[in-house]
Amino acid sequence: xxxxxxxxxxxxxxxxxxxxxxxxxxxxxxxxxxxxxxxxxxxxxxxxxxxxxxxxxxxxxxxxxxxxxxxxxxxxxxxxxxxxxxxxxxxxxxxxxxxxxxxxxxxxxxxxxxxxxxxxxxxxxxxxxxxxxxxxxxxxxxxxxxxxxxxxxxxxxxxxxxxxxxxxxxxxxxxxxxxxxxxxxxxxxxxxxxxxxxxxxxxxxxxxxxxxxxxxxxxxxxxxxxxxxxxxxxxxxxxxxxxxxxxxxxxxxxxxxxxxxxxxxxxxxxxxxxxxxxxxxxxxxxxxxxxxxxxxxxxxxxxxxxxxxxxxxxxxxxxxxxxxxxxxxxxxxxxxxxxxxxxxxxxxxxxxxxxxxxxxxxxxxxxxxxxxxxxxxxxxxxxxxxxxxxxxxxxxxxxxxxxxxxxxxxxxxxxxxxxxxxxxxxxxxxxxxxxxxxxxx
Numbered sequence: 322x323x324x325x326x327x328x329x330x331x332x333x334x335x336x337x338x339x340x341x342x343x344x345x346x347x348x349x350x351x352x353x354x355x356x357x358x359x360x361x362x363x364x365x366x367x368x369x370x371x372x373x374x375x376x377x378x379x380x381x382x383x384x385x386x387x388x389x390x391x392x393x394x395x396x397x398x399x400x401x402x403x404x405x406x407x408x409x410x411x412x413x414x415x416x417x418x419x420x421x422x423x424x425x426x427x428x429x430x431x432x433x434x435x436x437x438x439x440x441x442x443x444x445x446x447x448x449x450x451x452x453x454x455x456x457x458x459x460x461x462x463x464x465x466x467x468x469x470x471x472x473x474x475x476x477x478x479x480x481x482x483x484x485x486x487x488x489x490x491x492x493x494x495x496x497x498x499x500x501x502x503x504x505x506x507x508x509x510x511x512x513x514x515x516x517x518x519x520x521x522x523x524x525x526x527x528x529x530x531x532x533x534x535x536x537x538x539x540x541x542x543x544x545x546x547x548x549x550x551x552x553x554x555x556x557x558x559x560x561x562x563x564x565x566x567x568x569x570x571x572x573x574x575x576x577x578x579x580x581x582x583x584x585x586x587x588x589x590x591x592x593x594x595x596x597x598x599x600x601x602x603x604x605x606x607x608x609x610x611x612x613x614x615x616x617x618x619x620x621x622x623x624x625x626x627x628x629x630x631x632x633x634x635x636x637x638x639x640x641x642x643x644x645x646x647x648x649x650x651x652x653x654x655x656x657x658x659x660x661x662x663x664x665x666x667x668x669x670x671x672x673x674x675x676x677x678x679x680x681x682x683x684x685x686x687x688x689x690x691x692x693x694x695x696x697x698x699x700x701x702x703x704x705x706x707x708x709x710x711x712x713x714x715x716x717x718x719x720x721x722x723x724x725x726x727x728x729x730x731x732x733x734x735x736x737x738x739x740x741x742x743x744x745x746x747x748x749x750x751x752x753x754x755x756x757x758x759x760x761x762x
Contacts, residue, residue, distance in 0.1 A: 378483030381527030384461035397428035436460030437469035485526025512551040590660035611637035625665035625740035663740025671734040
């Protein structure tokens with residue numbers, strides 16, 4: 322069979338993402354938590370008992386595709402609405418037709434993309450038709466439905482959360498595109514597995530982005546009569562970012578996070594921001610970086626700066642709310658702050674030392690004085706005997722040993738004098754002096 326030229330193919334074919342849109346659940350990739358065997362949504366579809374629903378999830382995870390598959394499986398007319406271009410007049414026209422269909426025994430499935438863009442009046446226009454069953458409404462949104470959809474409408478819909486596709490999901494999709502006749506099956510495309518995974522990383526959970534990137538790479542591949550070859554250099558040009566060819570699970574991932582951590586530890590904000598940018602622009606998950614910053618805030622800054630931990634937790638929340646690219650400056654703020662914060666690893670060292678003793682002495686009994694004597698038998702066994710409630714003392718400190726006998730006098734926390742931890746050092750010294758003194762001194 323004569324091989325079609327890529328130019329001729331591109332001139333006549335729809336975009337790859339459209340050509341490969343699945344039309345059955347078996348060909349649908351991802352969302353196994355909803356569509357796997359025995360899962361609720363799969364059962365509703367198989368039993369043809371679907372209610373009105375809201376699909377909440379990031380772009381490119383299959384919300385529109387899933388709605389069209391459901392419409393075909395449930396033998397209903399499928400109407401695709403866009404919240405961007407449709408107003409109340411269009412809504413009422415469609416609802417009137419749906420009501421006529423209902424009276425004739427036909428169901429209408431109305432899919433509303435970006436339903437969060439509808440205002441309250443537009444959303445209210447759906448409500449009576451959803452209530453009396455004229456339509457099955459499936460809304461798709463990238464925003465939290467609790468905040469963006471009217472409570473009355475939301476209460477009549479089930480919310481299903483669609484998750485971003487994993488890299489493995491996207492690699493499977495890309496491999497299907499290379500072999501499917503609707504994709505590039507006729508071109509004999511040669512592309513390394515690592516490049517497919519690089520595209521998956523670049524797409525960051527978005528199937529449409531992954532397929533568009535593959536289509537561009539193949540279109541610009543090195544063609545011959547026998548095959549089309551996608552090279553690393555060609556892919557880099559198509560996605561315009563060399564650093565995106567980065568394996569989030571490989572050695573470079575750990576090299577870069579190590580570089581970021583050690584640059585901050587060395588109080589070098591310029592190097593730290595550079596390594597941060599390298600990771601983010603390579604497609605690293607911003608929440609992963611935010612989690613590492615939270616760890617750094619305690620491991621390397623600790624009590625020397627009491628704002629380091631709440632700041633990094635706030636930045637994690639900002640990254641969760643905004644995502645990339647908007648959250649990049651929040652991460653940069655945290656990285657610069659941590660790079661210039663006073664240093665203390667006293668908390669880290671205290672736990673590591675205590676962990677060593679704990680593992681070696683797992684059977685060491687809790688001292689009777691700090692056991693809770695909640696029953697008569699426990700009190701008869703001297704549980705809590707001699708316990709002093711610290712708040713009842715003038716110093717707010719009780720002279721009693723809280724460590725097991727074999728560890729009496731052990732010290733794990735050795736505060737530094739860096740930043741605010743100097744205050745902790747003074748307080749600890751006063752506590753030790755009082756607890757080790759006799760009542761008469």
